Amino acid sequence: MLINNAVSNVICCLVFGDRFEYSDDQFQTLLKTINETIYLEGGVWAGKYNMMPWVMRWVPGPHRRIFSGWEEVISFIKIRIQEHKKDNDTSSPRDFIDCFLNEIEKWEDDTRAGFNLENLCFCTLDLFVAGTETTSTTLYWGLLFMINYPEIQAKVQAEMDAVVGSSRQPSMEDSDSMPYTNAVIHETQRMGNIIPLNVFRMATKDTEVGGYTIPKNTIVLGTLQSVLFDESQWETPHTFNPAHFLDQEGKFRKRDAFLPFSLGKRVCPGEQLAKMELFLFFTSLLQRFTFSCPPGVEPSLDFKMGSTHSPKPYQLCATLR
Numbered sequence: 001m002l003i004n005n006a007v008s009n010v011i012c013c014l015v016f017g018d019r020f021e022y023s024d025d026q027f028q029t030l031l032k033t034i035n036e037t038i039y040l041e042g043g044v045w046a047g048k049y050n051m052m053p054w055v056m057r058w059v060p061g062p063h064r065r066i067f068s069g070w071e072e073v074i075s076f077i078k079i080r081i082q083e084h085k086k087d088n089d090t091s092s093p094r095d096f097i098d099c100f101l102n103e104i105e106k107w108e109d110d111t112r113a114g115f116n117l118e119n120l121c122f123c124t125l126d127l128f129v130a131g132t133e134t135t136s137t138t139l140y141w142g143l144l145f146m147i148n149y150p151e152i153q154a155k156v157q158a159e160m161d162a163v164v165g166s167s168r169q170p171s172m173e174d175s176d177s178m179p180y181t182n183a184v185i186h187e188t189q190r191m192g193n194i195i196p197l198n199v200f201r202m203a204t205k206d207t208e209v210g211g212y213t214i215p216k217n218t219i220v221l222g223t224l225q226s227v228l229f230d231e232s233q234w235e236t237p238h239t240f241n242p243a244h245f246l247d248q249e250g251k252f253r254k255r256d257a258f259l260p261f262s263l264g265k266r267v268c269p270g271e272q273l274a275k276m277e278l279f280l281f282f283t284s285l286l287q288r289f290t291f292s293c294p295p296g297v298e299p300s301l302d303f304k305m306g307s308t309h310s311p312k313p314y315q316l317c318a319t320l321r
């Protein structure tokens with residue numbers, strides 16, 4: 001929960017202009033709701049609902065919690081928007097909501113521009129949820145890989161000690177001097193494969209792709225798992241191997257098949273922010289702590305599959321370095 005809250009605070013500052021304390025029970029409950037709802041959305045009950053909504057609407061089951069879950073998050077956002085409306089100073093926007101409110105005012109005569117309160121609510125929801133869940137889940141994978149592969153963790157820490165030391169915090173400027181750590185973070189994203197099926201999209205017009213015709217309104221899934229584990233692209237696709245991102249001299253190398261953020265027009269708009277967060281959180285944690293399995297517990301890479309592919313809850317020991 002601490003990592004989830006810390007990560008969420010980054011996007012909360014940008015969107016709501018505020019962070020939430022680790023002791024804020026209401027916010028902790030909201031994070032749990034987001035977590036559970038995203039899990040349920042990828043489950044079998046949600047699948048049944050999508051196939052037969054006219055029947056499933058009346059059938060009891062966990063799929064009903066998906067609706068109440070999002071209602072809870074939307075209510076939270078609506079309250080924040082109302083608060084912003086009360087004290088928004090158009091000459092000095094504080095955050096995403098203020099900027100959007102200014103655009104609503106600017107475009108009030110043109111309804112086609114799309115700047116209205118409903119869109120503000122759903123754009124805020126997208127940024128808040130996407131910015132919270134994905135980066136947290138990637139960090140859970142990162143720490144899980146570190147307790148499964150302590151020798152890799154030791155190499156990251158050795159690089160950290162040489163480049164950053166222990167008296168200051170790591171910064172993005174250190175990133176280029178830390179190829180091994182960068183390779184480990186990239187390999188975490190590849191093997192963590194947190195959005196294997198990508199986000200569902202729909203063809204807006206008849207389209208030709210690779211000789212196939214995709215009629216208008218067809219739902220399209222550009223699966224990311226197929227590239228992240230492509231046997232023609234990766235030397236050891238099913239093994240956690242930071243060398244995938246290192247050349248002969250140990251320098252960082254980019255790979256064409258590294259597409260956890262997808263690509264094209266709908267590529268993740270949070271890619272750059274997420275990359276910064278992953279580097280800063282991961283390095284700050286490994287600078288201060290060594291992570292290991294609790295005594296008597298066998299390390300495992302068990303996962304659960306909802307809308308995201310995430311590790312099953314696990315315990316770990318954090319020993320101060």
Ligand code: HEM
Pocket residue numbers: 011126127130131132134135138194195198199200201260261262263266267268269270271273274
């Ligand atoms: C490790 C972290 C992240 C991963 C792996 C990730 C991955 C993705 C992927 C695969 C998509 C779908 C792209 C497509 O449809 O082709 C997406 C969409 C999106 N992401 Fe991220 N994301 C991450 C972090 C973030 C962050 C921090 C934000 C917040 C700024 C964010 C905001 C969004 C939004 C708003 C969309 C929907 C964009 C649209 O509908 O056009 N993501 N992300």
